[in-house]
Amino acid sequence: MAESEQLPVQSARDGNPAAWNALFRRYQLPLYAYVFELVHNEQQALDLVQETFIAAVKHIGGLRDDEKFGSWLFGIAHQKIIQFWRKRGGKELLLDEIPESPDELENQPDEFLIRREQETEFMELLNQLPLPQRSVLLLHFVEDFSLAEIARITETQTGTVKSRLHYAKKSLRTLLEKKNENAA
């Protein structure tokens, strides 16, 4: 998991440029991938990553647990994305009506391996998911964040994250299976 890595967070907090460089280099591509897949605009995604990094430098004093740097950074980016959607008049990220059914979610195979020929289809199907589900699934895929971490990043309940992840995976599997059947 991302949070178990040894990251130079304390050194960055002390104002060491090399530590910030290492932290940003570690997270820049996953963060960009997450932001891009939610905004679908290269320049906007780059701007949001830049704003996230600037905010991280400014507010590092507010981070209490150094091991949670990754989820904290993604949380800043998530807030920036919500602001972006609000400016555009969209509310999809904030509201969705997925019923919570935790009992149903227990027996889920967690691995998701994609064949090379399915990569493009996988991305297309991922982008067909509603934004709240896509957001949760991306956080799970890109950094393998735990349910609690995703809940903290998206500022939602763990149960909500659990159900969103369940429905997102289910939808993705169903869509991939349909594609396979059609291909066969």
Next chain:
Amino acid sequence: MKTPREILLERHQAAAPKLDAIRHEIVNSKFRRGNFAVTIWNELIFPSRRIWAGLAAIWVVIFIFNFSQRDQSELMAKKFPSPEMISSFQQQEKLLAELIGPNEPRVAEPPKTILPQPRSERRFEILTA
């Protein structure tokens, strides 16, 4: 077979040079000591760059509006007064002069001469009365 993470990161690998540039810019500008202009840019202007751009646009509009108004007033000033207006104004002035009469300066009344009296004499007058 690939994991979704591998697919996603490979898909966005092309953005890596731009992300490197952003990282270098932030690290260099944030921790470069003594550069006041860079600090102002990063902390004051850049976070609300759209608001600043909007304000700048408003000032440009105000400037253009002001400039165009000033041009019109200068043109108007060049146009006036026309010869017709000057002649009618002179006629009105003559008429007014006839009604009022010759405009001669009044002779001022000569100031009254008040001779100062010593206070000691005034007291003497009171005592004798």
